[in-house]
Amino acid sequence: MLEATLKKLNFYKDVKFETKGNQLLVRSNNRTLLQEKTEEYFRKSKIRFKPRKKITELNVENVNQVLVFKPLMAKGVGGLNFEDALKEDLDNWFKGASVKELTHGDTVEGLQKLLSLKQDSRFYCEKVGAANTKRPPVISTSKLTVTNNEKGKVADLNIKDGSKILYHLSLKFSPSFYIYNATVIDYFKSPNPNTRKMINEFFGFDGMKMAQAFGKEYAARTPKTYNYSQILTRFKDLLNQCLGPDIVLMLKIRDGVNHIDYVKGLSHKIQLSGLSKDSYGYAEKGVRKYNFIRFQSIINGHRYEVDFQFRGTTATDTGPRYLRILLKAK
Numbered sequence: 252m253l254e255a256t257l258k259k260l261n262f263y264k265d266v267k268f269e270t271k272g273n274q275l276l277v278r279s280n281n282r283t284l285l286q287e288k289t290e291e292y293f294r295k296s297k298i299r300f301k302p303r304k305k306i307t308e309l310n311v312e313n314v315n316q317v318l319v320f321k322p323l324m325a326k327g328v329g330g331l332n333f334e335d336a337l338k339e340d341l342d343n344w345f346k347g348a349s350v351k352e353l354t355h356g357d358t359v360e361g362l363q364k365l366l367s368l369k370q371d372s373r374f375y376c377e378k379v380g381a382a383n384t385k386r387p388p389v390i391s392t393s394k395l396t397v398t399n400n401e402k403g404k405v406a407d408l409n410i411k412d413g414s415k416i417l418y419h420l421s422l423k424f425s426p427s428f429y430i431y432n433a434t435v436i437d438y439f440k441s442p443n444p445n446t447r448k449m450i451n452e453f454f455g456f457d458g459m460k461m462a463q464a465f466g467k468e469y470a471a472r473t474p475k476t477y478n479y480s481q482i483l484t485r486f487k488d489l490l491n492q493c494l495g496p497d498i499v500l501m502l503k504i505r506d507g508v509n510h511i512d513y514v515k516g517l518s519h520k521i522q523l524s525g526l527s528k529d530s531y532g533y534a535e536k537g538v539r540k541y542n543f544i545r546f547q548s549i550i551n552g553h554r555y556e557v558d559f560q561f562r563g564t565t566a567t568d569t570g571p572r573y574l575r576i577l578l579k580a581k
Contacts, residue, residue, distance in 0.1 A: 253314045262288045267323060274308075275316040278323040282307070282347020284372030286320045307347065322348040333424035333503065334407050338376040341410070345374040358503050361511045366418065366499070373412050380407040388433045388574070392449055393485060397431070397492040405495035418513070421495060423502045431493040431576040435561070439469055439571050447471040454544060454559070455482045456531065464534035464542060465570045479526045483546070486526075490550070490557070491519045493576060500551065504580055512551040522549040523557070542571055554581040 253275055257263050266285065269276040279285040286307065293300050299312035309318040322343065333355075340353040344363075347370055350356035362368065384404055389396045403409070406419035438450040439461070451458045451471040458471030494500065496517045502510040525547040532543045541562030548557050555578040561571030 253311060253316055253318065257289070260289075260292060270316075273316055274319050276319045276321050278321045280323055280346065281372055282320045282322040283345060283370045286347070287372055289318075289320075320347060322346055322352070334378065334380055334422055337420075337422060337501075338378055338408055341376045341408075345370055346372065355503065357507050358501065358509050358511070361509045362420075362499070362501065365511050365513055368410075371412075374417070375411055377409045377411050378407070379403070379409055386431070386433065388435065390435075390438055390450055390453060392453065395453065395485065395489050395492075397433075397489070400492055400495065402495075402497045405498060418499050419495075419497060420499045420501055423500075426504050427577060427579040428502070429575055429577050430490075431574070433574045434572065435574045436570055436572040439465075439561075444471065448473060452477075453485065455479065455526075456542070457533075460533045461542075461571075469570065477528075479528075483523045483526050486546075486557075486559075487521050487523050490521055490523075490548070490576070491517050494519050494550070502553075502580065510551075510553045510580070512553075514551065520549075520551050523547070548578075550578070555579055556581060 254268055254270075257266070257277065258268075262285065263277075265279065267278040269278070277285065286309075290300065290309075292298075293311070300318075301310045302308070303310060303317065307320045309320075311318055336354045337358065340348075340355050340359050341362075344350065344353060344359050350360045350363075353359055368374075384399055386397045386399045386404060389398055403416070403419045405421050407422040408420040409416045410418040410420065435450070438446055441447050441450075447469065448458065448471045451461060451473050455477045456471075456473065458469075458473035462468075462470035494514070496514075498514055500510070500512045500514065504510070523546060526544075530545050532539065532545070534540055534542055541560055543561070544559040546557050548555050558577040558579065560575045560577060561573070562575065563569065563572045
């Protein structure tokens with residue numbers, strides 16, 4: 252019998268067997284690896300076999316049972332954050348779990364289709380969220396350069412084959428999320444009036460309103476009107492950099508609604524619109540403590556409202572200490 256033959260093999264030591272009708276189910280912690288080793292054994296032993304419609308099922312010559320490989324996996328632990336839960340899901344899927352058995356099966360299925368991923372025992376996920384590093388800006392009259400922005404800097408997970416990184420994944424689990432956080436106060440509060448003028452003009456702020464919002468040390472002489480089309484061109488370049496190079500962007504808004512995109516190099520498809528004088532808000536006592544710039548976008552085919560926020564992060568922070576870029580899915 253097939254079961255008796257398989258039980259004699261070393262790599263079937265911790266496998267559980269179950270017979271269901273004409274199926275012989277074999278369950279292991281790594282379904283993919285077990286199937287790979289079994290098929291290798293069949294070939295070496297000149298036992299003919301043929302995959303059925305489902306790749307996890309085999310017809311074995313002269314055996315009246317269908318051999319079915321199943322995972323023996325622990326269900327996701329409640330309370331895991333998205334990063335941990337998706338890592339667990341992907342690791343289980345690579346080992347042979349079906350998407351129906353996963354916490355975020357719809358997300359894994361979307362990723363699998365986009366990248367044409369295969370269940371392979373050599374693949375696994377590595378958490379690298381803690382490796383996210385600061386990407387300070389360097390700002391000139393017409394360009395904001397995000398420094399330290401090499402491949403993998405915005406990744407939360409890497410999909411690996413041994414030591415080789417196959418894909419960098421950037422994860423978000425919310426309809427609104429930040430993609431960049433940078434310190435900019437040294438530009439806005441510079442003792443050099445030309446520097447203050449430059450950064451206000453780069454973003455399209457009114458330098459006098461800036462002084463009214465935060466204090467005279469933030470004042471700058473700026474034009475009465477701006478070419479907002481030109482400013483949007485700068486913002487498009489900035490957003491492209493902030494999203495990162497060679498990255499798989501994975502946004503889960505809710506079950507069944509995922510934005511998943513693989514972008515090679517810095518080639519995010521970005522369209523911006525809706526920037527005008529009315530897009531700008533200034534800090535106002537009793538109303539808000541921060542400035543904002545708000546406009547519309549289509550990024551890699553998905554609609555977002557973009558919110559540039561110039562603010563502090565603590566109660567003691569004053570002035571536009573940080574630039575934080577928020578995307579809101581629409």
